[in-house]
Amino acid sequence: MSEFFQANAEVLQRRWPALFERLMAEDSSAIEAELTQGLGSTLSVNGIQLTSRHERTHEARTQAASLPDKAQLHVYGTGLGDLPGVLLERTNLDRLYVHILNGALFALVLQLIDQRQWLEDPRVELFYAGDLSDICTPFFALPAEMLLADDFNAKIRDRLVNEVHLTFNNREFDPQLPAIQQRLRDSLEVLLADDDVAQLFGTCSDREIYVIGTGPSLENHFERLAAVRAQAERPLFICVDTAYRPLRQHGIIPDLVVTIDQLISFRHLPFEESDGIPLVYLPMSSTQVLKAWKGKRYGAYTASPVYATLREQHPRAELHAGGSVIHPAVDLAVKMGGTRITLFGADFAFPMNKTHAGWDDGDLGPALEQARHWVHDGNGERVRTQLNFRGYLCVLERYIARHPEVSFLNSSRAGAMIVGTQFNPEFVQ
Known part of the structure; x- marks a missing residue:
């Protein structure tokens, strides 16, 4: 030495x-x-x-x-x-x-x-x-x-x-940007006509909740989810917007859909068979998509400065935000009273050499070949991801840490290991 x-x-x-x-x-x-x-x-x-x-x-x-x-x-x-x-x-x-x-x-x-x-x-x-x-x-x-x-x-x-x-x-979400101000003005008519998301809070305190994302591991659960959905007594299904189409293609009707992104279009959220399916949204969502939705709509805000003026003039309840639609979907499940929440397709990574379930490579963002980063999966192995997915994972883990009263379960080891979750033995052996 x-x-x-x-x-x-x-x-x-x-x-x-x-x-x-x-x-x-x-x-x-x-x-x-x-x-x-x-x-x-x-x-x-x-x-x-x-x-x-x-x-x-x-x-x-x-x-x-x-x-x-x-x-x-x-x-x-x-x-x-x-x-x-x-x-x-x-x-x-x-x-x-x-x-x-x-x-x-x-x-x-x-x-x-x-x-x-x-x-x-x-x-x-x-x-x-x-x-x-x-x-x-x-x-x-x-x-x-x-x-x-x-x-x-x-x-x-x-x-x-x-x-x-x-x-x-956060630079793209500056409240002073003209495009942001115009989008909020466009959405005001819809927002004022719809109910406050707070009406959903506390309505499922005695029911297990499934929160369904669009990660590749969701594809392993379509058959099982369809069977569970057909049961007389079953968990509540909350899905993110991009999971809606692949779920419907497999005969699975969610109980609630959550959308936050202005880039979500009719391609992602087809409205034709949306009767009876509530939609929870943020005002930054596409006004055309919102107006076409046939189910009941619930407006929400986040703590973002983007909604500061709206919050003051037209109060609505808030949902947690962190860059991904999975964050308000999980927060909605908690605020509805969920104490046992299982995550599906919450991979924050590209297992099985795919980017998303039910979508072609590159349909919902960068293609697989552009993934230059990694996280550990549920087996402790490295799995490819992109930088923003790692950020979304960090936000969710912090949220979970702040809610020790809730049991958070993961349905797959294929995606990122989510600190604070256990694996649901009904889906993970």
Whole structure:
């Protein structure tokens, strides 16, 4: 071992003995790192530079400047130790939490570079990011290690990415955008003619509820769902808009449909046989689709600033939102009184080399070949997905964590593992 490692190890053994043992079990030889030269130098892993190769300290100071002047701060990723070192120059910093995103990588850095400057500081606390269930704020996440996070810390990586991208993702929902204002004006006539979604709340407190999404694993359950639907006593079926057509094609009539997206058209929600099927919607939905729907309609808002004026002028109950129609569908199930909710097609991934059940590749978004990201499935294996799906998963997991009174079940191991759910033994062996 190098002299750097011996010096670093002494600090780690003294301050965090259990963490040190975990680091020693990491296979740092599996990290293919090489020295990258510029005006200075850095390490590159799989072509990804851990830091600037020109001026590491200047980069770290730029990163530090984005963090507020708070007594407690969080850094995700260890890098080469530059950012923790710069932050510890702040005299009013009481505690710096450093979260390891790749254990093997950090073990390698400990062999190559003296890290004692920040490891010895009594204000530092060090642990694996994956040991906590969620992210902490305020934080800075090192960009390179957002890409290099290992499997153990991947869930926290996903939540970091979602948080970092939040402002960018919300740019299309600025209430001041003319297109947004026009759509809300167009929908007002429908909204005022329809009932408040609050009328559905508390109406199913003694009934199990199935919430049906459009993930590929839904295809494995069409036959069983049709049989359950035919029973005299059965769970309530709530489906998202894109699941409506494939369900009907398999003879399954949902009890409620939820839609939120202005891009949902008659292709997704054919109205011809919608008699007797209630539709729950947000005002951003297509006015033409809403008007054509034959079943009863219930309007709802979310906490989004988009609905601020409408909420004040024309009050309606709110449903939880997080980018996907699955979020208000699940929230509706909870607010209707569901205490046992089974999720179908809530995959947040592309198992079985498909993007959606009942739709061709690319019909409802990017094609399978464009999937560049991954999550762990119910078997602990990696399954391909896209970045926004990972974000939707994070939002749902946080929602589930806030509702411990509800038993959330998953009907498949094929899709993403959803933290906080158990597998429904009626559908998963």
